[in-house]
Amino acid sequence: MSNYNFGLSATVAEPGSFYDLGSTQDRLVEVLVDCPGVQGLYTYRIPPDMQVEPGDILNVPFGSQQVGAIAIREINQLPADLNLSQIRDVEEVVCSGFFPTNYWTLLERVAEYYYTQLIQVVKVALPPGLLARSQRRIRLKPDNIENPSPSPSPLAGRGAREIENPNPQKGSRASGVEAFLSHAASSILQLLQAGKTGDYTWKYLQQQLSKKHRITPTPARRGLQELIRRGLVESYLEEQRPPQPQLKQAVSLTGYRHSPDLTSRQRELLKFLGQHDGDLWVDDFVEIYNTTRETIQRLEEKGCVVIEEREILRLESSPVVESDRSKSLTESQTQALATITNLSNFAQVLLHGVTGSGKTEVYLQAIAPLLEQGKSALVLVPEIGLTPQLTDRFRARFGNKVCVYHSALSDGERYDTWRQMLTGEPQVLIGTRSAVFAPLPKLGLIILDEEHDSSFKQDQPVPTYHARNVATWRAELENCPLVLGSATPSLDTWVTINQGSRENNFSNPSPLSPPPSPSHYLSLPERIQSRPLPPVEVVDMRQELREGNRSIFSRSLKEALQQLQEREQQGILFIHRRGHSTFVSCRTCGYVIECPNCDVSLAYHHTQERAPELLRCHYCNFVSAHPSNCPECSSPYLKFFGSGTQRVVQELEKEFPQLRPLRFDSDTTRTKGAHRTLLTRFVNREFDLLVGTQMLTKGLDIPQVTLVGIVAADGLLHFPDYRASERAFQTLIQVAGRSGRGDDPGRVILQTYTPEHPVIQAARTHDYQSFTEAELQQRATLNYPPYGRLILFKLSSLEETAVQETAELLANELEKNEPNDSTSSYEILGPAPANIMRVANRYRWQILLKLPLDSTVTLPDFNYLRELCPSSVSLTIDVDPLNMM
Ligand SMILES: Nc1ncnc2c1ncn2[C@@H]1O[C@H](COP(=O)(O)OP(=O)(O)OP(=O)(O)O)[C@@H](O)[C@H]1O
Numbered sequence: 019m020s021n022y023n024f025g026l027s028a029t030v031a032e033p034g035s036f037y038d039l040g041s042t043q044d045r046l047v048e049v050l051v052d053c054p055g056v057q058g059l060y061t062y063r064i065p066p067d068m069q070v071e072p073g074d075i076l077n078v079p080f081g082s083q084q085v086g087a088i089a090i091r092e093i094n095q096l097p098a099d100l101n102l103s104q105i106r107d108v109e110e111v112v113c114s115g116f117f118p119t120n121y122w123t124l125l126e127r128v129a130e131y132y133y134t135q136l137i138q139v140v141k142v143a144l145p146p147g148l149l150a151r152s153q154r155r156i157r158l159k160p161d162n163i164e165n166p167s168p169s170p171s172p173l174a175g176r177g178a179r180e181i182e183n184p185n186p187q188k189g190s191r192a193s194g195v196e197a198f199l200s201h202a203a204s205s206i207l208q209l210l211q212a213g214k215t216g217d218y219t220w221k222y223l224q225q226q227l228s229k230k231h232r233i234t235p236t237p238a239r240r241g242l243q244e245l246i247r248r249g250l251v252e253s254y255l256e257e258q259r260p261p262q263p264q265l266k267q268a269v270s271l272t273g274y275r276h277s278p279d280l281t282s283r284q285r286e287l288l289k290f291l292g293q294h295d296g297d298l299w300v301d302d303f304v305e306i307y308n309t310t311r312e313t314i315q316r317l318e319e320k321g322c323v324v325i326e327e328r329e330i331l332r333l334e335s336s337p338v339v340e341s342d343r344s345k346s347l348t349e350s351q352t353q354a355l356a357t358i359t360n361l362s363n364f365a366q367v368l369l370h371g372v373t374g375s376g377k378t379e380v381y382l383q384a385i386a387p388l389l390e391q392g393k394s395a396l397v398l399v400p401e402i403g404l405t406p407q408l409t410d411r412f413r414a415r416f417g418n419k420v421c422v423y424h425s426a427l428s429d430g431e432r433y434d435t436w437r438q439m440l441t442g443e444p445q446v447l448i449g450t451r452s453a454v455f456a457p458l459p460k461l462g463l464i465i466l467d468e469e470h471d472s473s474f475k476q477d478q479p480v481p482t483y484h485a486r487n488v489a490t491w492r493a494e495l496e497n498c499p500l501v502l503g504s505a506t507p508s509l510d511t512w513v514t515i516n517q518g519s520r521e522n523n524f525s526n527p528s529p530l531s532p533p534p535s536p537s538h539y540l541s542l543p544e545r546i547q548s549r550p551l552p553p554v555e556v557v558d559m560r561q562e563l564r565e566g567n568r569s570i571f572s573r574s575l576k577e578a579l580q581q582l583q584e585r586e587q588q589g590i591l592f593i594h595r596r597g598h599s600t601f602v603s604c605r606t607c608g609y610v611i612e613c614p615n616c617d618v619s620l621a622y623h624h625t626q627e628r629a630p631e632l633l634r635c636h637y638c639n640f641v642s643a644h645p646s647n648c649p650e651c652s653s654p655y656l657k658f659f660g661s662g663t664q665r666v667v668q669e670l671e672k673e674f675p676q677l678r679p680l681r682f683d684s685d686t687t688r689t690k691g692a693h694r695t696l697l698t699r700f701v702n703r704e705f706d707l708l709v710g711t712q713m714l715t716k717g718l719d720i721p722q723v724t725l726v727g728i729v730a731a732d733g734l735l736h737f738p739d740y741r742a743s744e745r746a747f748q749t750l751i752q753v754a755g756r757s758g759r760g761d762d763p764g765r766v767i768l769q770t771y772t773p774e775h776p777v778i779q780a781a782r783t784h785d786y787q788s789f790t791e792a793e794l795q796q797r798a799t800l801n802y803p804p805y806g807r808l809i810l811f812k813l814s815s816l817e818e819t820a821v822q823e824t825a826e827l828l829a830n831e832l833e834k835n836e837p838n839d840s841t842s843s844y845e846i847l848g849p850a851p852a853n854i855m856r857v858a859n860r861y862r863w864q865i866l867l868k869l870p871l872d873s874t875v876t877l878p879d880f881n882y883l884r885e886l887c888p889s890s891v892s893l894t895i896d897v898d899p900l901n902m903m
Pocket residue numbers: 345346347348351371372373374375376377378379504505546716717718719755
């Protein structure tokens with residue numbers, strides 16, 4: 019801004035004073051300020067010679083501070099509750115073009131659809147502290163101080179300050195510059211000149227000014243403006259530190275590995291290292307093989323390995339992976355790929371491929387040419403920790419063009435990844451749901467893998483967005499294709515795509531009809547190498563009991579477990595719950611031990627012989643010691659009901675002492691990298707059986723797994739939720755799909771007390787189509803999604819009566835507003851207490867609105883409803899809810 023027109027500077031409004039420029043001339047901008055606890059948009063004036071675009075990062079005065087802000091939109095009318103004298107000027111555009119075009123349109127669309135304030139959307143979209151981290155710095159411009167150039171140099175101009183000074187020409191010598199300056203400005207200059215580099219953060223300068231010169235923020239800011247106008251100093255945003263070469267220790271095998279005095283453990287470690295091409299990061303080696311640095315050093319002393327420092331990429335966060343090349347595709351993969359690569363505009367594609375059909379290979383080959391064209395791709399996955407394999411496959415193909423973005427990254431890592439994206443380098447970003455907001459410029463393709471997975475939906479906090487919706491809007495705005503991949507597509511997607519592709523086929527290409535809805539259905543109906551899907555054997559556990567088998571394992575499953583080791587194969591046992599037992603009750607009086615904070619029973623946790631016996635709440639994490647007597651009647655006879663992962667592992671140890679089970683659930687995978695470590699050990703055959711929950715269902719590709727046992731399918735079936743069947747079916751098919759992915763054929767043993775249930779029957783035959791048709795019919799009858807829309811009002815409060823009264827009040831309001839015309843009306847279900855009425859001491863009520871799909875229902879003003887809630891009651895509006903509390 020060194021060419022600031024001095025003549026105009028006199029008209030810049032000083033805080034507290036007011037120069038009327040005539041309102042027609044004023045350009046106003048609404049900004050989001052980055053200040054903790056501050057919400058909403060603030061209006062500022064754009065100085066006449068400043069250009070501000072939506073998305074620019076600004077500096078604005080805020081109270082007595084100077085804060086970072088984002089320009090949201092220009093407005094041409096002053097908000098009604100403000101008058102011009104209150105409006106302050108944008109101080110400076112710190113950084114322009116920070117966000118890709120369309121980015122703000124996307125965020126606004128999310129805010130609108132999910133009935134949230136824009137600031138809430140911005141909070142999920144941007145990495146934490148994005149603005150706060152952009153430090154503003156001030157540095158001297160020594161050239162201008164020593165040789166101020168002639169007109170139109172700022173020094174030669176005529177401005178307010180110079181008029182005060184009778185002899186402006188003296189300013190042409192450096193030593194005389196200070197003579198023209200205000201006290202604040204010359205103090206700043208002094209501070210800068212006193213330093214070695216003449217370069218400080220503005221924050222530091224402000225502190226010094228206030229401490230040493232008693233200059234308050236307002237004059238300080240004016241002083242700085244003065245210096246900038248005169249071209250004596252410049253202000254800049256501290257650059258992201260260039261990637262520092264970081265060094266890390268790697269361990270590699272030497273040729274000399276048969277030293278005679280090696281222990282068997284040392285030999286084993288060398289063998290493991292050999293399996294990784296003789297080369298690993300020391301950290302990874304220690305973690306994966308449960309060894310220590312000292313052990314590795316001893317191997318080095320014996321000359322079997324060398325340890326050396328190697329440079330790593332700053333963003334790299336996983337072990338080195340072998341690079342690989344494109345596989346030659348099967349016929350259906352080829353067809354699918356051809357369709358996807360031929361799309362250059364917005365289109366929605368469903369890639370419906372059975373488990374193990376090679377969807378990932380299609381993604382990889384669809385992305386490769388984009389990178390060559392300088393474009394980027396966004397790959398959304400349910401949970402990154404659970405799928406280290408997927409990330410590895412991408413890294414193996416695209417090396418360091420792959421970045422990972424998810425909430426488990428540290429703030430710093432997230433910030434770096436974000437800034438790094440803005441460079442516009444073509445890259446592949448793999449991330450979980452919030453990565454749908456990643457600001458990749460030149461986006462060529464969005465992929466949502468396992469699109470049926472409910473972790474793409476955020477239940478809380480607001481915005482309660484579904485990444486699939488946002489991805490669709492994003493693809494539309496970027497005009498690029500969106501690929502939804504799954505072996506068990508959600509019914510929502512199934513219906514959308516079917517409708518879309520029908521219109522596609524039958525639309526009449528007259529120029530007057532709307533363009534065909536760009537939907538494509540692509541199918542991979544077979545596994546790679548025509549391997550069969552594993553047969554599913556359904557075992558009726560009632561029958562087992564009748565025939566005298568009281569074990570949690572059926573005879574079939576026992577036999578299969580016995581065969582595992584003989585055949586050198588591995589298996590997976592799926593259990594619906596972690597912990598040991600789902601509840602504990604007294605045999606004498608029937609008392610069930612419950613959480614003091616929630617309306618649920620406590621689960622019994624006990625991992626091994628000497629470990630403490632604990633009761634744990636799976637909702638609020640309350641923990642207590644397991645009592646030895648019934649708290650109600652003191653009876654010592656407490657019984658455990660329901661089996662969790664711990665119990666199954668204990669039973670296994672009793673019945674199959676030779677089998678080596680590995681528990682894989684959220685209790686055992688809490689630490690960073692634990693998923694990878696455990697899976698690696700399993701793949702290395704340190705264990706025979708993986709025993710785990712839901713997290714087993716997501717994308718595991720382990721060829722030597724031939725057996726999948728579902729210990730009790732019933733736990734999945736009975737939920738008071740209209741989606742229970744859909745979810746249960748997806749889970750069963752996905753778990754079953756982990757079996758038989760290699761050369762050996764697989765099998766699935768599904769144990770249940772309700773073998774006749776339609777979900778079990780459909781899973782038995784892997785019959786997606788008929789399950790889906792039957793389920794859709796039921797949804798249509800009841801106007802449930804995808805044939806209707808739902809909006810869930812979730813209320814909660816520490817006060818039981820307050821939340822009930824508020825729920826009733828809101829329901830009344832909704833009823834009052836209900837349109838009379840039956841075609842455009844909505845249905846109100848409730849108010850009702852939530853399924854679990856109290857969680858973490860908060861009482862929960864809900865109201866469900868059911869809306870027809872195709873009408874334009876006028877909804878009541880939700881902001882008004884929000885205002886009706888007393889401060890003790892919190893209200894969340896969940897649009898298209900997936901979990902009914
Ligand atoms: N054309 C191919 N030729 C040989 N092997 C392939 C080919 N395509 C994929 N594979 C391999 O087949 C296995 C299964 O592929 P992938 O994991 O991509 O299946 P998927 O469809 O994503 O399965 P799921 O939905 O069960 O996760 C992988 O090990 C992959 O490397």
